[in-house]
Amino acid sequence: LADVGFIGGTGPEGKGLAVRFAHAGLSVIIGSRSAERGAEAATEVAGIGGGNVTGGMNLDAAAADMIVVTVPYSGLADTLADLEEAIGEKIVVSAVVPLNFGGGRIGVIDTADGSAAQEIQRLLPRSSVVGAFQNLAAGHLLDVAHLVEGDVIVCSDDKEALAKVIELAQRIEGIRGVNGGPLAVSRFVEGVTALLVNINRVNKVEAAIKVVGV
Amino acid sequence: LADVGFIGGTGPEGKGLAVRFAHAGLSVIIGSRSAERGAEAATEVAGIGGGNVTGGMNLDAAAADMIVVTVPYSGLADTLADLEEAIGEKIVVSAVVPLNFGGGRIGVIDTADGSAAQEIQRLLPRSSVVGAFQNLAAGHLLDVAHLVEGDVIVCSDDKEALAKVIELAQRIEGIRGVNGGPLAVSRFVEGVTALLVNINRVNKVEAAIKVVGV
Numbered sequence: 570l571a572d573v574g575f576i577g578g579t580g581p582e583g584k585g586l587a588v589r590f591a592h593a594g595l596s597v598i599i600g601s602r603s604a605e606r607g608a609e610a611a612t613e614v615a616g617i618g619g620g621n622v623t624g625g626m627n628l629d630a631a632a633a634d635m636i637v638v639t640v641p642y643s644g645l646a647d648t649l650a651d652l653e654e655a656i657g658e659k660i661v662v663s664a665v666v667p668l669n670f671g672g673g674r675i676g677v678i679d680t681a682d683g684s685a686a687q688e689i690q691r692l693l694p695r696s697s698v699v700g701a702f703q704n705l706a707a708g709h710l711l712d713v714a715h716l717v718e719g720d721v722i723v724c725s726d727d728k729e730a731l732a733k734v735i736e737l738a739q740r741i742e743g744i745r746g747v748n749g750g751p752l753a754v755s756r757f758v759e760g761v762t763a764l765l766v767n768i769n770r771v772n773k774v775e776a777a778i779k780v781v782g783v
Numbered sequence: 784l785a786d787v788g789f790i791g792g793t794g795p796e797g798k799g800l801a802v803r804f805a806h807a808g809l810s811v812i813i814g815s816r817s818a819e820r821g822a823e824a825a826t827e828v829a830g831i832g833g834g835n836v837t838g839g840m841n842l843d844a845a846a847a848d849m850i851v852v853t854v855p856y857s858g859l860a861d862t863l864a865d866l867e868e869a870i871g872e873k874i875v876v877s878a879v880v881p882l883n884f885g886g887g888r889i890g891v892i893d894t895a896d897g898s899a900a901q902e903i904q905r906l907l908p909r910s911s912v913v914g915a916f917q918n919l920a921a922g923h924l925l926d927v928a929h930l931v932e933g934d935v936i937v938c939s940d941d942k943e944a945l946a947k948v949i950e951l952a953q954r955i956e957g958i959r960g961v962n963g964g965p966l967a968v969s970r971f972v973e974g975v976t977a978l979l980v981n982i983n984r985v986n987k988v989e990a991a992i993k994v995v996g997v
Contacts, residue, residue, distance in 0.1 A: 674967055706996075718995045722978070750981040753888055757978035764936070764971035767964040768994060776996040780979075781932045782920075783988050 574633025577640030585710025591620030600630025700755030719777025788847025791854030799924025805834030814844025900969035914969030933991025
């Protein structure tokens with residue numbers, strides 16, 4: 570049984586976080602709709618940062634102790650509908666951001682639940698959903714020689730799960746977890762990703778944020 | 784003629800910014816619906832940080848070189864309707880955040896224009912609206928002995944106005960202005976205020992944000 574399972578872990582954000590968690594000594598399973606692509610991503614991730622990394626189907630990843638969702642927003646509802654039973658009452662971390670690149674502008678899709686994290690909580694009502702890791706640049710995560718800067722703001726209505734995800738975040742060297750309060754606050758954390766993507770575009774950088782005064 | 788005029792400047796955010804601008808050597812006029820309350824606020828501001836501070840009606844503040852709007856969101860439309868002619872084509876800085884404290888949660892009101900800054904642009908179509916200063920804690924601004932930490936993210940569709948407001952922000956010691964891109968990005972900067980208010984509440988702090996990697 571892996572420590573952390575990624576649902577939809579074959580994109581840059583999933584692989585980037587997997588690199589860092591595996592590098593920090595956690596065992597990781599990268600899930601995908603295709604077992605073959607899951608295994609390929611695992612080989613790639615282990616090649617970058619080493620550690621105990623396997624790949625498989627999303628259902629295999631759902632068996633891990635803690636689940637991290639890195640599915641693109643467009644596939645979220647379909648993917649999670651099939652996994653609710655396997656995930657059950659576990660801690661589920663939402664790193665999803667419903668970014669919208671329409672009309673040359675970078676924004677966030679207005680979702681019915683207020684945020685992707687709240688939508689995941691609706692889709693997985695028995696689980697303890699925690700919003701986190703939305704604001705870290707995948708490019709930096711994948712480059713293991715690069716010390717990742719930035720705070721991870723962690724939001725949940727389950728205080729015990731929130732504390733565990735702050736600990737998880739702090740397994741990554743250079744990262745601090747900051748208590749952001751209730752799950753509904755994820756809306757603004759997801760908005761920070763849209764803000765950072767805009768800042769990156771106009772300044773030609775790869776930025777992160779830190780909370781000062783905490 | 785003052786360098787900076789505050790529309791609705793008698794609240795903590797307006798007074799706090801006025802303290803810092805006056806302390807940095809800019810002349811400031813604090814506008815209010817009541818000339819008497821404007822004058823009282825000016826006396827208070829000058830007493831904290833010194834400098835050239837006067838008070839008056841919002842219409843007096845609208846005569847300044849650059850305008851900063853710090854009206855509570857609920858009074859925004861009514862206040863600006865009367866000032867459009869006086870403001871004309873000037874640079875108008877929106878520090879307004881439509882915070883919502885309903886139901887025990889701290890969020891942002893869903894406004895028709897997407898953000899307070901965009902609403903101000905609709906209300907003052909001839910002006911060059913710039914979103915800035917939404918994320919600085921008034922308590923810190925008012926305490927002139929306290930070095931204000933944090934970045935001011937500056938958004939506008941008018942690049943010249945954006946550059947001028949970055950310069951204005953950097954008149955405050957300790958503050959860096961960061962180009963946030965188009966005015967529509969203000970939506971996410973206003974969201975950061977809601978995020979910070981939540982972080983403040985759960986961690987019992989007065990936080991600010993910094994963008995790292997720029």
